[in-house]
Amino acid sequence: MAGPLEGRVAAVTGASSGIGAATAVALSQAGAAVAVGARRADRLTALTDRLEGPSLAQGVDVSDEEQARTFVHKAHEELGGLHILVNNAGVMLLGPVAGADTEEWRRMIRVNLLGLLYCTHAALPLIERSGGGDIVNISSVAGRQAGAGGAVYNMTKFGVHGFSEALRQEALHADVRVTVVAPGHVDTELQGHNLNPVVRAGLDRAREQIGEVLAAEDIAEAILHAVTRPRHVCFNEVVVRPTGQSR
Ligand code: NDP
Numbered sequence: 046m047a048g049p050l051e052g053r054v055a056a057v058t059g060a061s062s063g064i065g066a067a068t069a070v071a072l073s074q075a076g077a078a079v080a081v082g083a084r085r086a087d088r089l090t091a092l093t094d095r096l097e098g099p100s101l102a103q104g105v106d107v108s109d110e111e112q113a114r115t116f117v118h119k120a121h122e123e124l125g126g127l128h129i130l131v132n133n134a135g136v137m138l139l140g141p142v143a144g145a146d147t148e149e150w151r152r153m154i155r156v157n158l159l160g161l162l163y164c165t166h167a168a169l170p171l172i173e174r175s176g177g178g179d180i181v182n183i184s185s186v187a188g189r190q191a192g193a194g195g196a197v198y199n200m201t202k203f204g205v206h207g208f209s210e211a212l213r214q215e216a217l218h219a220d221v222r223v224t225v226v227a228p229g230h231v232d233t234e235l236q237g238h239n240l241n242p243v244v245r246a247g248l249d250r251a252r253e254q255i256g257e258v259l260a261a262e263d264i265a266e267a268i269l270h271a272v273t274r275p276r277h278v279c280f281n282e283v284v285v286r287p288t289g290q291s292r
Contacts, residue, residue, distance in 0.1 A: 048076025049273040053178070054127050056080040056120040058107050058164055059134030061088035063233030064183065067261035068131055071269045073098050080120030082107070083134065099124055107134045107160030108152075117167035121175075128178030129272055130168040132161040135183060137198050137235050139244045150197045157201035162208070169216065177220030179272045182209045183264075184227045186284065190292055194247065202227075206282075213281060222279040224271045229286030230258040256289040 055072045059065035061083035069092060073079045078099035081089050086104035093100040101123050105116040121127040135157045138149040165180060172178040187195055188202025206225055213223035236248045252258060264285060271280040 048074065050129075051076035053077045053129060054080070054120065054124040054175070055129035055131065055272075056082065056117055056127060056164075056168065057131040057133060058082050058105070058116070058160065059183075060092065061085040063235060064228070064231060064261045064264045065131070065133040066092055067265035068133065068268050069100075070096065071262070071265040072129065072131075072272075073100065075269055075273065077129065078124040080116070080124055082116040107164055108155035110159075110163045113160060113163035114167040117164055117171065121171045126175040127168060127171040128175050129181070130164060130172065130179070131181045131183070131268060132164055133181075133183040134160050135201075135235070136238060137185075137187075139194050139198060139239055139248075140241050141194055142196050145197075153197055153201050157198075158204050158208075161205060165212065169221065172221050173219040177276070179222045179224065180209075180212065180216070181224045181226060181268055181271060184209075184225050186227050186229050186286060186290075186292070188225075188227055189284070192292070194244065210281075213279075217279075220276065222271075222276075224268075224280050225282045226264065226268055226271070227282065227284045228259060228264050229284075229290040230255055231261055231264055232258050233261055254289070254291075255287050258287045258290075259285065 055077045057069045060069045060081035069079050069081045073096040080101040082103050082105040089102035093102045105112045107113045184205040185202045188206050191199040209225045
C-alpha cells in the first residue's frame with residue numbers, strides 16, 4: 046500500500062543524528078523521497094543506506110548561505126521537486142551571559158537562526174513551484190519560556206517562533222503550511238556539546254527530575270503527523286514534552 050507521502054520530496058537539515066535522523070527515517074517510511082543534510086557526511090551516507098526509498102545525502106553547513114542553497118536546490122533537482130523542508134539543524138550551548146565565550150553565541154545564531162533562514166529562503170519558491178507543501182521549524186520549549194543560563198539559546202528559539210508565525214501568514218496563500226515543533230527534553234547528542242561542568246551538572250539534574258525523557262522518534266512522529274494532515278489542516282505549533290517535564 047502506498048504511504049501517505051508517496052510522490053513527495055522532503056529535505057531535512059541536521060539529519061546526521063538525533064531528531065533529524067529519526068525524521069528522515071519516518072518521512073522515508075511514509076513514502077517520501079528524502080534529502081538529508083548536515084556537516085558529518087559519513088553519517089548521512091550510513092543513514093541513506095538504511096532508507097528504502099529514493100534519497101540523497103549531502104554534506105552541508107547550513108550557516109553558509111551558498112551551501113544551504115546548494116543543499117536545497119540539489120534536493121529539488123535530484124529528487125524531482127520539493128514539498129517538505131524540516132529546519133532541524135541546531136546547537137545548544139548553555140551558560141550565563143556574564144563571561145560567556147561569545148563565539149558560542151555566534152555559533153547558535155548562525156545555525157539556529159541564519160541556517161534556518163537560508164534554507165527557508167531557498168526552499169520557499171521551490172515548494173511553491175512544486176504545488177505547495179510544508180515548512181517545519183524545530184524550536185524548543187526554550188523558545189516559549191526563557192530561563193537563566195539559556196539566554197542566547199532562548200533568543201534563537203524565540204526567534205524561530207516569531208519568524209515562523211510571520212512566514213505562516215505570508216506562505217498560506219501559496220498553500221505552504223508552516224509548523225513549529227517545540228520539543229522538551231529529547232535523548233540526543235545536543236546536550237553533550239556543553240563542556241562547562243556546572244552546565245552539565247544542571248542538565249543531568251534536570252534529566253533526573255524528568256524521569257523518562259523523549260526519544261528522537263517521538264518528535265519524528267509528531268512531525269510526520271503534522272505533514273500528513275489533510276491540506277486544509279495546519280498544525281501551527283506542536284509542543285511535545287516528556288510527561289514528567291514541568292517547564
Ligand atoms: P543533535 O545534536 O543530535 O542534532 C543536531 C543536528 O544539527 C546534527 O545532525 C548536526 O549535524 C546538525 N548541525 C549542527 N550544526 C550544523 C551546521 N552548521 N550545519 C548543518 N547541520 C548542523 O541534537 P537534536 O537532534 O536534539 O537537535 C535537533 C533540533 O532539536 C535542534 O534544533 C535542537 O535545538 C532541537 N531541540 C532539541 C531538544 C533536545 O532535548 N534534544 C529539545 C528541544 C529542541 P553535524 O554536526 O553533522 O553538522
